Amino acid sequence: MFSKILVANRGEIAVRVMRACRELGIKSVAVYSSADRKSFHRVYADECYYLGKADPRSSYLNIDRIIEIAKKSGAEAIHPGYGFLAENAEFAERCEEEGIVFIGPSPEVIRIAGSKVRSRESMHKAGVPVIPGSPKLESVDEAREWAEKLGYPVALKASGGGGGIGIVVINNPEELEEAFRKSKKLGEKYFKDSTVYLEKYLAKPRHIEVQILADHYGNVIHLGERECSIQRRHQKLIEEAPSPALNEEMREELGKLAVKGAKEINYTNAGTFEFLYENGNFYFLEINSRLQVEHTITEIVTGIDIVKYQILIASGEKLRHRQEDIRIRGHAIECRINAEDPVNFYPRSGRIVHYRSPGGIGIRVDSGIHMGYRIPEEYDSMISKLIAYGENRMEAIARMKRALYEYIIEGVETNMPFHLAVMNDEEYVKGNIHTKFVEERNIAQKVKEYMASFRTIKAKLDEIFRESEFSEEEISAIVTAIDLYEERENEIEQRIWNAIFSLGA
Known part of the structure; x- marks a missing residue:
């Protein structure tokens, strides 16, 4: 087992990993940028080191400096969290070269997962159904031939893409040439990979993913599924486990597909196999070769600490659970609480003047912020992850609504009115959700209606901070x-x- 781990990340996920280290008796090392000098993860760790300026290229993406600090501090392993270098094969490879354990899959697996073209090919070979689509496209003419074969509408995608970047929906032949150039340009700009391919466009699928764990001895299990269909601009906002769309038979079928896919590419550590579900069919979408933001809800319904398992697997331990040991109990929902305009989702930065997190039975809050903390504009605007658990989905929704009512965050605008609007939407409550839910249900308009009452409620709760003479x-x-x-x-x-x-x- 490791004695010291460097956490190459910031905010709530850095704190989450450090908590697992503390429970395992492992010392943690924090790194921080100039923007995170007052961040909680810096003081929570056993040791902390300055990385560089706020610009991620000078700090959390600075491979040389992170490796230097790891060696200087005596860390035997590095946990990348999510984002930044978590899916960077070059970083994982560099760790290996320096004799430092990268807590995650191998560099080759990261490369396969990072290429949608390669991962699709691997899943097809394994017998996992994929969305009908093309191989790598070399020219506009080739793209046009495949589009005709698949039938419009089609989605042109950057192979190295993520978070919706590089995806262009094409409704007719006239839109194809411009879309081809745009997708290639975005792929090159953001992922240094201009490879593009086509897929048949699914209009209103459900986005369902499977959490897997795999050790270095060929053992692979899944921890059930998560539904991530509530999105805006291909970015997840609300996740839940299990999916309200699946029964036990379907859950078993989907889990087996994910395990089969993991074994095909010799996957190790924790990972997520993502699928689209439409008209009774599952289609492989992509692999996330890292810890997911929404891992929390799987932990809640299975009782398994996924981050601890990552560390145990990386240290050479075998899986302690068999597939038959995994049981789903109750229902969990996660809302990502972001500093952003709740209507148009523009990110916000600023200082948190008043803060009080919700509590009570069935509520978990993962955050790395505190009263007086400044939300930096250089990074993702997520403040916290709010998780509600219940014996069933209706109880989880009720507890989430209560928690949103209790949550006090003053000083920056948040998307909590958005979450309230969704939790109170009758179709959401029924479980009738899909990736176009936010647009189809006109949630933006409902958010505007909730904002007035939301501010009134928060003003009342905010009275506990009003003893100041200022x-x-x-x-x-x-x-x-x-x-x-x-x-x-x-x-x-x-x-x-x-x-x-x-x-x-």
């Missing part, structure tokens, strides 16, 4: 002064750390 204008001036002071502190601290590293200390 006015709103004075508080705003104080916050501005603190921001300026911290900027100056960041500059000084950065100079100190640069001097330390230049001396080889």
Whole structure:
């Protein structure tokens, strides 16, 4: 077992990994950028080291500096969390070269998973159904031939894409040439891979994924499925487990497909096999070769700590569970609480003036923020993950609504009114959801209606913070002064750390 692990990430996921380390008796090492000097993960860890400026390229994407800190601190392994370097095969390879264990799958598996073309080919070979589509496309003419063969509408996708980047829906031949150039350009810009391919476009599928665990001895199990159909711009916002669309027979069928796919590519550690479900059919979508944001709800309904398992597998242990040991109990829902406009989803930054998280039976909050914390504009705007558990789906929804009512976050705008609008939508309550749900149910308009009542409720709850003699204008001036002071502190601290590293200390 490892004695020390460096967590190459920030915020709530860094704290989540460090909690697992603490429970296993492993010391944790934090890294932080200038924007995260006041971040909770920095002080929660046993040790912390400065990475660089807020720009991710100077900090959380800086492979050389992360490796340098890992060696300097004596960390035997690195956990990448999610995002940043979590699915970077070059980083995983570099860890191997330096004698540091990368807590995740092998570099080759990361490369397969990172290429939608290669992963589709692998799943087809394994007998896992894939969405009808093309191989790698070399030209517009070839794309046109495949589009005619598949039938419009089709989706042109960047092979290395993620988060919806590089996906263009094409409804007729006239749109194809421009879409081809656009998708290739986006793929090259964001993923350094201009490879594109076509898939038959599914209009309103459900997005269902399967969590798998695999050790280095050929043992692979699945932990059931998660439904991730509530999305905006291909980004997940609400997830739940299990899916309300599946019965036990379908769940077993889907789980077997994911396990078969994992074995085909010799997958190890934790991972997610994602599928689209439409008209009674499952179609492989992609592989996420890392810990997912929504791993929490699987942990809740199975009782299995996925992050601990990642560490145990990476240290060489065999799986402690067999497939027959896995039982799904109750229902869990996760809402991603983001600092953003709840109608148009534009991200927000700013300082959290008042904060009180919800509690009570069946509620879990994973966050890395605190009162006085500034949401940096350089990174993802997620504040926390709010999870509700119940004996059944209706109880989980009721508890989520209660938790959203209790949650106080003042100083930045959040998307909590969006979540309330969804939780109260009659079709959502019935489980009639799909990837176009937000648009079809006109949730944006419903959010506007909820915002007025939401602000009234929050103003009432916010009274517990109103003992201060300062006015709103004075508080705003104080916050501005603190921001300026911290900027100056960041500059000084950065100079100190640069001097330390230049001396080889």
